[in-house]
Amino acid sequence: MADIATLAASRAAADRMSRLVDGYLATQLVYVAAKLRLADALAPAPLTCVDLAEAVGAVPGVLRRVLRGLAAEQVLDELPDGRFALTPTGQLLRTDVPGSRHGGALAGGAAGYAAMAGLLAAVQGGGIPFELVHGEPFVSHLDARPDQRDLFQASMAARAAREAAAVVAAYDFGRFRTVVDVGGGAGLLLDAVLAAAPEATGLLFDRPEVLDGARLPSVGGDFFVEVPDGADAYLLSRVIHEWADADAVTILRNCRRAMPEHATLLLVEAVLPERAVELPTAVRLDLQLLAMLGGRERTAAEYAALLDAAGLRLADLVPADAPTGLHVLEVRPQ
Numbered sequence: 001m002a003d004i005a006t007l008a009a010s011r012a013a014a015d016r017m018s019r020l021v022d023g024y025l026a027t028q029l030v031y032v033a034a035k036l037r038l039a040d041a042l043a044p045a046p047l048t049c050v051d052l053a054e055a056v057g058a059v060p061g062v063l064r065r066v067l068r069g070l071a072a073e074q075v076l077d078e079l080p081d082g083r084f085a086l087t088p089t090g091q092l093l094r095t096d097v098p099g100s101r102h103g104g105a106l107a108g109g110a111a112g113y114a115a116m117a118g119l120l121a122a123v124q125g126g127g128i129p130f131e132l133v134h135g136e137p138f139v140s141h142l143d144a145r146p147d148q149r150d151l152f153q154a155s156m157a158a159r160a161a162r163e164a165a166a167v168v169a170a171y172d173f174g175r176f177r178t179v180v181d182v183g184g185g186a187g188l189l190l191d192a193v194l195a196a197a198p199e200a201t202g203l204l205f206d207r208p209e210v211l212d213g214a215r216l217p218s219v220g221g222d223f224f225v226e227v228p229d230g231a232d233a234y235l236l237s238r239v240i241h242e243w244a245d246a247d248a249v250t251i252l253r254n255c256r257r258a259m260p261e262h263a264t265l266l267l268v269e270a271v272l273p274e275r276a277v278e279l280p281t282a283v284r285l286d287l288q289l290l291a292m293l294g295g296r297e298r299t300a301a302e303y304a305a306l307l308d309a310a311g312l313r314l315a316d317l318v319p320a321d322a323p324t325g326l327h328v329l330e331v332r333p334q
Contacts, residue, residue: 024113029069030093031109034102038067039086039093042076046085099162103155111138111148115291128294138292157186163237163326164192167268170320171328173197176233176264180205182223182255183239187216189268190235203228223251229258237268242295245306252310256333265312265331270324272299282325297325307331 033039036056041047049067053060071078075090086094092101111130115138118129130138142149167189173179174197181190184204194202194216204211205228208220219228224247227234234255240248255265272286273279286297298306304314316330 025069026073027109027113029066029073030075030105031113032066033070033075034093034105034109037095039090040095042084042086043094046079046083048083052084100158103151103158106151107155111152112288112291119291129291157188160188163268163321164189166321166326167328168192168196171266171318173200176200178231179203179233179235180228180231181235182227183236185210187214189237190216193235203231223254225254227254227258230260232263234259234263234265235268236266240267241269241289241297242293244294244296248306249309252307252312256311259333261333263333267303267329267331268320269303269327269329270297271303271317271327272297272325274299279325281323303329
Protein backbone atom coordinates (compact mmCIF):
# COMPACT_ATOMS: atom_id res chain seq x y z
CA MET A 1 0.00 0.00 0.00
CA ALA A 2 2.85 2.37 0.80
CA ASP A 3 4.31 1.82 -2.68
CA ILE A 4 0.96 2.56 -4.32
CA ALA A 5 0.55 5.71 -2.24
CA THR A 6 4.08 6.81 -3.10
CA LEU A 7 3.47 6.26 -6.81
CA ALA A 8 0.18 8.18 -6.65
CA ALA A 9 1.86 11.09 -4.87
CA SER A 10 4.68 11.08 -7.40
CA ARG A 11 2.23 11.08 -10.29
CA ALA A 12 0.24 13.93 -8.73
CA ALA A 13 3.43 15.94 -8.30
CA ALA A 14 4.39 15.32 -11.93
CA ASP A 15 0.94 16.36 -13.14
CA ARG A 16 1.12 19.50 -11.04
CA MET A 17 4.52 20.40 -12.43
CA SER A 18 3.31 19.82 -16.00
CA ARG A 19 0.45 22.25 -15.46
CA LEU A 20 2.84 24.83 -14.03
CA VAL A 21 5.25 24.47 -16.94
CA ASP A 22 2.37 24.76 -19.41
CA GLY A 23 0.78 27.70 -17.62
CA TYR A 24 1.74 30.04 -20.45
CA LEU A 25 -0.73 28.17 -22.67
CA ALA A 26 -3.69 28.87 -20.39
CA THR A 27 -2.77 32.56 -20.05
CA GLN A 28 -2.73 33.05 -23.80
CA LEU A 29 -5.84 30.95 -24.43
CA VAL A 30 -7.80 33.16 -22.06
CA TYR A 31 -6.22 36.28 -23.57
CA VAL A 32 -7.28 35.26 -27.10
CA ALA A 33 -10.79 34.48 -25.84
CA ALA A 34 -11.00 37.93 -24.24
CA LYS A 35 -9.50 39.75 -27.21
CA LEU A 36 -11.95 38.14 -29.66
CA ARG A 37 -14.84 38.47 -27.19
CA LEU A 38 -15.70 34.82 -27.63
CA ALA A 39 -17.81 34.82 -24.46
CA ASP A 40 -19.99 37.67 -25.72
CA ALA A 41 -20.52 35.82 -29.00
CA LEU A 42 -21.45 32.60 -27.16
CA ALA A 43 -23.69 34.28 -24.58
CA PRO A 44 -26.97 33.95 -26.54
CA ALA A 45 -26.47 30.27 -27.46
CA PRO A 46 -23.79 27.64 -28.16
CA LEU A 47 -22.17 27.83 -31.59
CA THR A 48 -20.14 25.62 -33.87
CA CYS A 49 -16.54 26.54 -34.53
CA VAL A 50 -17.40 27.68 -38.06
CA ASP A 51 -20.23 29.93 -36.90
CA LEU A 52 -18.15 31.35 -34.07
CA ALA A 53 -15.20 32.00 -36.40
CA GLU A 54 -17.48 33.93 -38.72
CA ALA A 55 -18.88 35.95 -35.82
CA VAL A 56 -15.48 37.01 -34.43
CA GLY A 57 -13.37 37.10 -37.59
CA ALA A 58 -11.13 34.07 -37.03
CA VAL A 59 -9.69 31.17 -39.00
CA PRO A 60 -11.96 28.17 -38.23
CA GLY A 61 -9.28 25.48 -38.11
CA VAL A 62 -7.02 27.40 -35.75
CA LEU A 63 -9.92 28.66 -33.65
CA ARG A 64 -11.21 25.12 -33.12
CA ARG A 65 -7.93 24.10 -31.51
CA VAL A 66 -8.08 27.16 -29.26
CA LEU A 67 -11.68 26.35 -28.34
CA ARG A 68 -10.69 22.80 -27.41
CA GLY A 69 -7.86 24.20 -25.30
CA LEU A 70 -10.36 26.41 -23.51
CA ALA A 71 -12.63 23.38 -23.06
CA ALA A 72 -9.74 21.45 -21.52
CA GLU A 73 -9.37 24.32 -19.02
CA GLN A 74 -13.14 24.24 -18.35
CA VAL A 75 -13.65 27.75 -19.71
CA LEU A 76 -15.85 26.30 -22.46
CA ASP A 77 -17.99 23.17 -22.69
CA GLU A 78 -17.49 21.07 -25.85
CA LEU A 79 -20.95 19.67 -26.54
CA PRO A 80 -21.55 16.24 -28.17
CA ASP A 81 -22.94 17.87 -31.33
CA GLY A 82 -19.70 19.83 -31.88
CA ARG A 83 -20.92 23.19 -30.61
CA PHE A 84 -19.17 25.11 -27.85
CA ALA A 85 -20.91 26.67 -24.84
CA LEU A 86 -19.84 28.84 -21.91
CA THR A 87 -19.16 27.26 -18.54
CA PRO A 88 -19.65 29.29 -15.34
CA THR A 89 -15.94 30.17 -15.57
CA GLY A 90 -16.32 31.23 -19.19
CA GLN A 91 -19.25 33.48 -18.28
CA LEU A 92 -16.76 35.68 -16.41
CA LEU A 93 -15.13 36.62 -19.73
CA ARG A 94 -18.33 38.33 -20.88
CA THR A 95 -18.16 42.11 -20.89
CA ASP A 96 -21.71 42.57 -19.60
CA VAL A 97 -21.82 40.55 -16.37
CA PRO A 98 -21.17 41.57 -12.76
CA GLY A 99 -17.68 40.55 -11.69
CA SER A 100 -16.44 40.29 -15.28
CA ARG A 101 -12.76 39.35 -15.61
CA HIS A 102 -12.61 40.43 -19.25
CA GLY A 103 -10.42 43.46 -18.60
CA GLY A 104 -8.11 41.51 -16.32
CA ALA A 105 -7.67 38.81 -18.97
CA LEU A 106 -6.67 41.42 -21.52
CA ALA A 107 -4.22 43.14 -19.19
CA GLY A 108 -2.73 39.88 -17.94
CA GLY A 109 -2.34 38.34 -21.37
CA ALA A 110 -0.65 41.39 -22.85
CA ALA A 111 1.34 43.65 -20.50
CA GLY A 112 1.57 41.21 -17.59
CA TYR A 113 2.56 38.24 -19.73
CA ALA A 114 5.38 40.16 -21.42
CA ALA A 115 6.66 41.65 -18.17
CA MET A 116 7.22 38.27 -16.54
CA ALA A 117 9.82 37.51 -19.22
CA GLY A 118 12.05 39.92 -17.28
CA LEU A 119 11.66 38.18 -13.94
CA LEU A 120 14.88 36.16 -14.10
CA ALA A 121 16.95 39.26 -14.90
CA ALA A 122 15.33 41.12 -11.99
CA VAL A 123 16.00 38.26 -9.59
CA GLN A 124 19.65 38.07 -10.65
CA GLY A 125 20.44 41.76 -10.98
CA GLY A 126 17.59 43.81 -9.52
CA GLY A 127 15.23 46.17 -11.27
CA ILE A 128 11.60 46.01 -12.36
CA PRO A 129 10.84 43.22 -14.85
CA PHE A 130 8.55 45.34 -17.02
CA GLU A 131 11.20 48.03 -17.38
CA LEU A 132 13.89 45.46 -18.16
CA VAL A 133 11.74 44.09 -20.99
CA HIS A 134 10.38 47.35 -22.40
CA GLY A 135 13.03 49.88 -21.46
CA GLU A 136 10.54 52.27 -19.85
CA PRO A 137 8.25 52.43 -16.79
CA PHE A 138 4.82 50.85 -17.05
CA VAL A 139 2.98 54.17 -16.68
CA SER A 140 5.05 55.79 -19.45
CA HIS A 141 4.43 52.76 -21.65
CA LEU A 142 0.67 53.11 -21.17
CA ASP A 143 0.70 56.88 -21.71
CA ALA A 144 2.23 56.33 -25.14
CA ARG A 145 -0.38 53.68 -26.03
CA PRO A 146 -3.89 54.98 -25.30
CA ASP A 147 -5.58 51.74 -26.36
CA GLN A 148 -3.59 49.70 -23.83
CA ARG A 149 -4.04 52.41 -21.21
CA ASP A 150 -7.81 52.31 -21.65
CA LEU A 151 -7.86 48.52 -21.31
CA PHE A 152 -5.76 48.63 -18.15
CA GLN A 153 -7.88 51.38 -16.61
CA ALA A 154 -11.05 49.45 -17.43
CA SER A 155 -9.59 46.41 -15.69
CA MET A 156 -8.70 48.45 -12.61
CA ALA A 157 -12.13 50.09 -12.57
CA ALA A 158 -13.84 46.70 -12.58
CA ARG A 159 -11.72 45.55 -9.65
CA ALA A 160 -12.29 48.83 -7.81
CA ALA A 161 -16.05 48.46 -8.15
CA ARG A 162 -15.97 44.93 -6.69
CA GLU A 163 -13.72 46.00 -3.83
CA ALA A 164 -15.72 49.13 -3.02
CA ALA A 165 -18.80 47.02 -2.32
CA ALA A 166 -16.78 44.72 -0.07
CA VAL A 167 -15.18 47.61 1.84
CA VAL A 168 -18.41 49.47 2.67
CA ALA A 169 -20.01 46.19 3.72
CA ALA A 170 -17.14 45.44 6.11
CA TYR A 171 -16.38 48.84 7.63
CA ASP A 172 -18.67 51.45 9.22
CA PHE A 173 -17.97 54.88 7.75
CA GLY A 174 -20.98 56.46 9.46
CA ARG A 175 -18.97 58.13 12.24
CA PHE A 176 -17.00 60.34 9.84
CA ARG A 177 -18.20 63.72 8.63
CA THR A 178 -15.39 64.53 6.22
CA VAL A 179 -13.47 61.97 4.13
CA VAL A 180 -10.51 62.67 1.85
CA ASP A 181 -9.80 59.91 -0.69
CA VAL A 182 -6.07 60.20 -1.35
CA GLY A 183 -5.14 58.87 -4.78
CA GLY A 184 -8.84 58.19 -5.30
CA GLY A 185 -8.83 58.23 -9.10
CA ALA A 186 -12.33 58.24 -10.54
CA GLY A 187 -13.85 58.11 -7.05
CA LEU A 188 -15.53 54.70 -7.19
CA LEU A 189 -14.72 53.90 -3.56
CA LEU A 190 -15.48 57.39 -2.26
CA ASP A 191 -18.82 57.30 -4.07
CA ALA A 192 -19.66 54.01 -2.32
CA VAL A 193 -18.52 55.40 1.04
CA LEU A 194 -20.72 58.49 0.69
CA ALA A 195 -23.69 56.34 -0.31
CA ALA A 196 -23.17 54.26 2.84
CA ALA A 197 -22.62 57.37 5.02
CA PRO A 198 -24.96 60.00 3.51
CA GLU A 199 -24.25 62.59 6.21
CA ALA A 200 -20.55 62.68 5.29
CA THR A 201 -18.90 64.91 2.71
CA GLY A 202 -16.04 63.72 0.56
CA LEU A 203 -13.09 65.10 -1.36
CA LEU A 204 -11.11 63.35 -4.08
CA PHE A 205 -7.39 64.07 -4.09
CA ASP A 206 -5.22 62.94 -7.00
CA ARG A 207 -3.06 64.27 -9.82
CA PRO A 208 -4.88 67.02 -11.74
CA GLU A 209 -4.90 65.05 -15.01
CA VAL A 210 -6.51 62.07 -13.25
CA LEU A 211 -9.29 64.24 -11.84
CA ASP A 212 -10.28 65.78 -15.17
CA GLY A 213 -14.05 65.37 -15.41
CA ALA A 214 -14.47 64.06 -11.85
CA ARG A 215 -18.08 63.91 -10.66
CA LEU A 216 -17.24 64.35 -6.98
CA PRO A 217 -15.67 67.40 -5.31
CA SER A 218 -11.95 67.18 -6.00
CA VAL A 219 -8.62 68.92 -5.69
CA GLY A 220 -5.46 68.18 -7.61
CA GLY A 221 -2.06 67.75 -6.07
CA ASP A 222 0.82 65.40 -5.34
CA PHE A 223 0.72 63.16 -2.27
CA PHE A 224 4.51 63.14 -2.25
CA VAL A 225 4.32 66.86 -1.40
CA GLU A 226 1.21 67.38 0.73
CA VAL A 227 -2.32 66.18 1.38
CA PRO A 228 -5.42 68.32 2.17
CA ASP A 229 -5.63 68.81 5.92
CA GLY A 230 -8.34 68.86 8.55
CA ALA A 231 -10.52 65.85 7.61
CA ASP A 232 -11.97 63.25 9.95
CA ALA A 233 -10.84 60.36 7.76
CA TYR A 234 -8.20 59.81 5.11
CA LEU A 235 -8.76 56.93 2.73
CA LEU A 236 -5.97 55.33 0.68
CA SER A 237 -7.16 52.39 -1.39
CA ARG A 238 -4.54 50.29 -3.18
CA VAL A 239 -2.09 53.20 -3.02
CA ILE A 240 0.64 52.14 -0.60
CA HIS A 241 1.16 48.75 -2.28
CA GLU A 242 2.34 50.47 -5.46
CA TRP A 243 5.41 51.91 -3.75
CA ALA A 244 8.63 50.68 -2.19
CA ASP A 245 9.08 51.28 1.53
CA ALA A 246 10.81 54.68 1.38
CA ASP A 247 8.20 56.19 -0.92
CA ALA A 248 5.38 54.60 1.06
CA VAL A 249 6.66 56.20 4.27
CA THR A 250 6.81 59.60 2.55
CA ILE A 251 3.14 59.32 1.53
CA LEU A 252 2.14 58.20 5.02
CA ARG A 253 4.09 61.01 6.69
CA ASN A 254 2.31 63.56 4.52
CA CYS A 255 -1.01 62.05 5.55
CA ARG A 256 0.04 62.22 9.20
CA ARG A 257 0.92 65.92 8.86
CA ALA A 258 -2.52 66.60 7.39
CA MET A 259 -4.42 64.65 10.07
CA PRO A 260 -5.93 66.28 13.17
CA GLU A 261 -5.29 64.27 16.33
CA HIS A 262 -8.80 62.81 16.22
CA ALA A 263 -8.53 61.72 12.59
CA THR A 264 -8.38 58.16 11.25
CA LEU A 265 -6.35 56.92 8.31
CA LEU A 266 -7.86 53.96 6.45
CA LEU A 267 -5.67 51.84 4.19
CA VAL A 268 -7.48 49.43 1.88
CA GLU A 269 -4.93 46.78 0.97
CA ALA A 270 -4.44 43.06 0.61
CA VAL A 271 -2.57 41.74 3.63
CA LEU A 272 -0.13 38.94 2.93
CA PRO A 273 -0.30 35.80 5.06
CA GLU A 274 2.68 34.67 7.07
CA ARG A 275 2.87 31.56 4.87
CA ALA A 276 2.20 31.90 1.14
CA VAL A 277 0.08 28.76 0.85
CA GLU A 278 -2.50 30.31 3.21
CA LEU A 279 -3.56 32.91 0.61
CA PRO A 280 -2.15 32.32 -2.90
CA THR A 281 -4.31 35.07 -4.44
CA ALA A 282 -2.57 37.79 -2.46
CA VAL A 283 0.84 36.29 -3.21
CA ARG A 284 0.08 36.35 -6.95
CA LEU A 285 -0.90 40.00 -6.70
CA ASP A 286 2.39 40.70 -4.94
CA LEU A 287 4.21 39.14 -7.90
CA GLN A 288 2.21 41.25 -10.35
CA LEU A 289 3.29 44.37 -8.49
CA LEU A 290 6.88 43.17 -8.54
CA ALA A 291 6.71 42.62 -12.30
CA MET A 292 4.92 45.80 -13.33
CA LEU A 293 5.63 48.58 -10.85
CA GLY A 294 8.20 47.52 -8.31
CA GLY A 295 5.59 47.81 -5.56
CA ARG A 296 4.71 45.13 -3.05
CA GLU A 297 2.03 43.64 -0.85
CA ARG A 298 2.90 43.38 2.85
CA THR A 299 2.09 41.41 5.96
CA ALA A 300 0.35 43.07 8.88
CA ALA A 301 3.69 43.32 10.70
CA GLU A 302 5.29 45.00 7.69
CA TYR A 303 2.46 47.54 7.51
CA ALA A 304 2.82 48.22 11.23
CA ALA A 305 6.53 48.95 10.74
CA LEU A 306 5.83 51.36 7.85
CA LEU A 307 3.21 53.16 9.89
CA ASP A 308 5.48 53.44 12.90
CA ALA A 309 8.13 55.10 10.73
CA ALA A 310 5.54 57.67 9.69
CA GLY A 311 4.35 58.52 13.22
CA LEU A 312 1.26 56.34 12.98
CA ARG A 313 0.02 53.15 14.61
CA LEU A 314 -2.10 50.27 13.38
CA ALA A 315 -5.22 50.27 15.56
CA ASP A 316 -7.34 47.59 13.87
CA LEU A 317 -7.35 45.21 10.93
CA VAL A 318 -10.82 44.64 9.44
CA PRO A 319 -11.25 41.81 6.89
CA ALA A 320 -13.18 42.92 3.79
CA ASP A 321 -12.75 40.11 1.26
CA ALA A 322 -11.34 36.81 2.51
CA PRO A 323 -10.48 35.21 -0.88
CA THR A 324 -8.19 38.11 -1.86
CA GLY A 325 -6.95 39.04 1.61
CA LEU A 326 -8.39 42.55 1.28
CA HIS A 327 -8.53 44.43 4.59
CA VAL A 328 -9.29 47.87 5.92
CA LEU A 329 -6.34 48.87 8.09
CA GLU A 330 -7.55 51.39 10.68
CA VAL A 331 -4.69 53.71 11.55
CA ARG A 332 -4.37 56.47 14.14
CA PRO A 333 -1.72 59.02 15.11
CA GLN A 334 0.82 57.73 17.63
